[in-house]
Amino acid sequence: MLSPSATLIQFKDVLMAAALLSLKNVQLTFGGTPLLEGAELFVAPGERIALVGRNGSGKSTLLKIASGDVEADKVERFVQPGATIRYLQQEPDLSAFETVLAYVEAGLAPGDDEYRAAYLLSELGVDPNADPSSLSGGEARRAALARTLAPEPDILLLDEPTNHLDLPAIEWLQSELASLKSAMLIISHDRRFLTDLTRSTVWLDRGVTRQVDRGFEHFEEWRDEILALEELEQHKLDRQIVREEHWVRYGVTARRKRNVRRMSELADLRQKRTDHRGPTGSVNLTVATGKKSGAIVADIDGISKTYGERTVVEDFSTRILRGDRIGIVGPNGAGKTTLIKMIIGELEPDTGVVKLGTKLDVATLDQKRAQLDPKTTLKDALTGGGGDNVVINGSARHVVSYMKDFLFLPEQANTAVGKLSGGERARVMIARSLSLPSNFLILDEPTNDLDLETLDLLQEMIADYPGTVLVVSHDREFLDRVVTSTIIAEGDGSWTEYPGGYSDMVMLRGYGVTKPVKKVKAAKAKTKNPVATSKSTSGKKLSFKHNHALETLPGEMDKLGEQIAKLQAELSAPDLYSKQPDKFQKLSNELGARQGDLEAKEEQWLEIELLKEELENS
Secondary structure, three states: OOOHHHHHHHHHHHHHHOOOEEEEEEEEEEOOEEEEEEEEEEEOOOOEEEEEOOOOOOHHHHHHHHHOOOOOOEEEEEEOOOOOEEEEOOOOOOOOOOOHHHHHHOOOOOOOOOHHHHHHHHHOOOOOOOOHHHOOHHHHHHHHHHHHHOOOOOEEEEEOOOOOOOHHHHHHHHHHHHHOOOEEEEEOOOHHHHHHHOOEEEEEEOOEEEEEOOOHHHHHHHHHHHHHHHHHHHHHHHHHHHHHHHHHHHOOOOOHHHHHHHHHHHHHHHHHHHHOOOOOOOOOOOOOEOOOOOOEEEEEEEEEEEEOOEEEEEEEEEEEEOOOEEEEEOOOOOOHHHHHHHHOOOOOOOEEEEEEOOOOOEEEEOOOOOOOOOOOEHHHHHHOOOOOEEEEOOEEEEHHHHHHHOOOOHHHOOOEHHHOOHHHHHHHHHHHHHHOOEOEEEEEOOOOOOOHHHHHHHHHHHHHOOOEEEEEOOOHHHHHHHOOEEEEEEEOOEEEEEEOOHHHHHHHHOOOOOOOOOOOOHHHHHHHOOOOOHHHHOOOOOOHHHHHHHHHHHHHHHHHHHHHHHHHHHHOOOOHHHHOHHHHHHHHHHHHHHHHHHHHHHHHHHHHHHHHHHHHOO
16 A cells, blocks of 8 residues: 555656646745745646645635736746636626626637526526626625636636535536536635545645645545654654764764764754644634523424515424534525524514523624624734633633634734634634633534634534534535534425434435426537437437437446556656656547546536436426
8 A cells, every 4th residue: 555655746747747737846935934835736637626725824825826816936837738727716806897797708718608608697696787896795706706617718726616605506516517627626615515526635734735636535534644644754853863862962982073974964853853844733612601501492483584575484493402503504595594583582573482491692603704893903802802811611811822722823913803814704703702601602604714624623612512503504514514403495485494414404305405407408418419419309218329328338438437547557657757758748648538538428428317317307
């Protein structure tokens, strides 16, 4: 079995062979502090890569260097001639365009399908004729996403593509991306999104990258292997230094030249230990718990709420017991916030009764960070402006000590909250919410802008929390890990509670937040796959050609998969490029062709399967 480092070297050799985009030896320093120190990146045709790392590690910056939007201090950047790249900006500028549609169409190149611009805006719920100046931040981000996807480029660089999307939009986006042939480099805090879409992983850690031929699903196991090996190497280094220091103190004096050499080596070992950058510290989540609530937290019987002619909640009943962890999901605008406000007694229902239990202390984490005044300092945000201490479970802690638990530096104490990054503001909200005594936590999109390590700790905190939790989230993996039941908006004010997490709800319900529409896009079928034609859809059953393709395509795909694996094994030979460059190039070209053939057959098979389902249900 290959070690993690050997696997990395072998996979890098394969990627370099057929890279559409490569970055080598990326060096970048901000304000005297190195951010990137020799980072590398290789994107092969059709590759789906998860780019992961702690908040502030430089993931977005690396993506901007890859797109050409940011210039590094030093970098060897290569883009395959003719390859097209599209980068999803975090803060897009639409000011130069009269309409949203004009902004999206401006991203198309000659020969691109002009209808995709309107189609994508429609799917993302953005008015194509809207004035860009009238858009909210979320709408502008969705417009930028449409502009990025419309050309179907060779390489997609996606920085948090699920931000500002509700669950139906996330599920649609995941399906849309899965259907594209583009290579993708994705930054996201949505574990399920990364797990379902990616096939390899780039980990950016302490200024350097490690890339491995495993999807995000295997990232944590692989990361822990790397960190364990690193810890072992540091232990060996410490023992070597101890041995050398013992020789200096007690060893028999040898020739002066040898003494000078060994003293120099000892100095080098000490410097190596000094220069070592250990892993970034972890957030320390400690929750302030209130007094124990009654066994019944809330008894909800037949509640309804209507605004004008629109019914938001109709005849909903449930009972919430102490210790329950309940997830609430649904499209934006379904009424999730209204339902929560009625449950916790902040809003009176039009009909029905809510009976709250005894001794309830409610603490709320607001997804919009509305509780944070951007002009308030970090110190005052955590203490409430009441001195230098934060009181947790009756014990006073100095605010700087509490800040360190959430990875803030002492010098940030007087920094205005408005100047913090999105991830830092998220940590402030969590720190503030957890410091308040509570036995009933309301978490509204708590995962926004959090890195994976902080998400892990938040999950552990919720699992250990002795009170009751209501969670509104579009993060499917997070819901699966923390909730004991899921309440979902069924539409027209109807809400249903299912036992278990999001995946359990999907299994019982048969689908996710929105019911899938079984259809084949005729325009796409005509242009990309001559097998799925409009003529065939007029019949009541598949043609002979369709049935034959369904029988033969799986075997052809398996054969192509074997050929690809064989080519990758040949390309991984360490001396192939130096000794046989012509063969190296020939194999690289063949690998790219085989990968293209496999994706084409996968798409052909999927379209015929969709057509088959459509005919069976017609």
